[in-house]
Amino acid sequence: xxxxxxxxxxxxxxxxxxxxxxxxxxxxxxxxxxxxxxxxxxxxxxxxxxxxxxxxxxxxxxxxxxxxxxxxxxxxxxxxxxxxxxxxxxxxxxxxxxxxxxxxxxxxxxxxxxxxxxxxxxxxxxxxx
Amino acid sequence: xxxxxxxxxxxxxxxxxxxxxxxxxxxxxxxxxxxxxxxxxxxxxxxxxxxxxxxxxxxxxxxxxxxxxxxxxxxxxxxxxxxxxxxxxxxxxxxxxxxxxxxxxxxxxxxxxxxxxxxxxxxxxxxxxxxxxxxxxxxxxxxxxxxxxxxxxxxxxxxxxxxxxxxxxxxxxxxxxxxxxxxxxxxxxxxxxxxxxx
Numbered sequence: 001x002x003x004x005x006x007x008x009x010x011x012x013x014x015x016x017x018x019x020x021x022x023x024x025x026x027x028x029x030x031x032x033x034x035x036x037x038x039x040x041x042x043x044x045x046x047x048x049x050x051x052x053x054x055x056x057x058x059x060x061x062x063x064x065x066x067x068x069x070x071x072x073x074x075x076x077x078x079x080x081x082x083x084x085x086x087x088x089x090x091x092x093x094x095x096x097x098x099x100x101x102x103x104x105x106x107x108x109x110x111x112x113x114x115x116x117x118x119x120x121x122x123x124x125x126x127x128x129x
Numbered sequence: 130x131x132x133x134x135x136x137x138x139x140x141x142x143x144x145x146x147x148x149x150x151x152x153x154x155x156x157x158x159x160x161x162x163x164x165x166x167x168x169x170x171x172x173x174x175x176x177x178x179x180x181x182x183x184x185x186x187x188x189x190x191x192x193x194x195x196x197x198x199x200x201x202x203x204x205x206x207x208x209x210x211x212x213x214x215x216x217x218x219x220x221x222x223x224x225x226x227x228x229x230x231x232x233x234x235x236x237x238x239x240x241x242x243x244x245x246x247x248x249x250x251x252x253x254x255x256x257x258x259x260x261x262x263x264x265x266x267x268x269x270x271x272x273x274x275x276x277x278x279x280x281x282x283x284x285x286x287x288x289x290x291x292x293x294x295x296x297x298x299x300x301x302x303x304x305x306x307x308x309x310x311x312x313x314x315x316x317x318x319x320x321x322x323x324x325x326x327x
Contacts, residue, residue, distance in 0.1 A: 030242075032139070033237045033242040033243060034138060037142055037146060038145070039163070040163035041163075044156075044159040048159070050154055050155075076135065079138075086145060090149070096149070100148065101145065105137060108140035111143075
């Protein structure tokens with residue numbers, strides 16, 4: 001079983017700052033799994049040296065400013081801005097083009113809406129073996 | 130607004146993670162590790178509380194098995210993706226394992242953020258066809274006479290596996306039992322074992 005390492009957010013987070021992570025009583029808060037996955041992906045790539053936090057933060061500030069919504073208390077708002085900032089960052093770094101992200105997002109959206117019926121079995125419940 | 134719409138954001142996040150992994154810039158397991166480091170605040174401990182109560186309170190166990198949605202709501206765990214819950218109980222004769230063959234439906238308010246493997250096409254396809262082999266790869270070896278039921282989650286129904294309470298834990302309190310109950314044991318890809326010395 002994977003043991004949880006201590007998450008070191010030093011340099012990634014600034015309590016009370018303009019781009020501070022949503023927290024409740026000091027704990028990070030998420031209200032949907034995608035927010036945690038996105039946060040995990042960004043932290044992992046930053047920690048493994050794919051970008052420096054300030055580059056990401058610059059995009060995040062831009063997105064928040066442009067949206068005019070700075071309610072960082074709502075994770076569903078904040079992490080959408082977080083995702084947009086990350087999309088801009090990876091395009092800027094040349095890691096993946098905006099077009100490819102759009103294309104893959106459409107595929108994922110179809111999958112999530114259960115429209116990808118390219119399976120070889122029915123979606124029955126309680127398969128018996 | 131020129132940022133991602135609410136409807137599309139989950140798809141965008143999935144796309145970003147899969148593209149980063151394909152480009153060799155990230156690893157699913159490393160994202161799992163970051164997630165694991167904070168998910169206990171919101172994660173499988175809720176599901177573990179439900180299971181520990183079912184283990185120690187026969188009336189609650191009956192209720193959970195007959196109407197999991199209400200029994201889980203009674204613990205205060207309500208909301209997205211726990212609206213229609215079904216609890217399935219492991220016994221000496223039957224083992225349950227949960228998958229979502231079409232996407233990644235998951236009772237995350239009970240179990241936290243789904244692990245990457247739950248979304249892998251290999252898991253989603255293979256656990257239906259050859260559950261015994263897949264389970265053994267997770268380290269769960271079952272006797273041949275133990276039946277395996279594979280439950281396919283959907284947008285309408287989510288499943289919670291009630292693992293078997295291990296021998297040697299009869300004297301433990303609810304609070305002592307909770308940490309023994311892992312996320313994977315409530316998906317069916319792990320068993321619960323008694324702590325050393327119990």
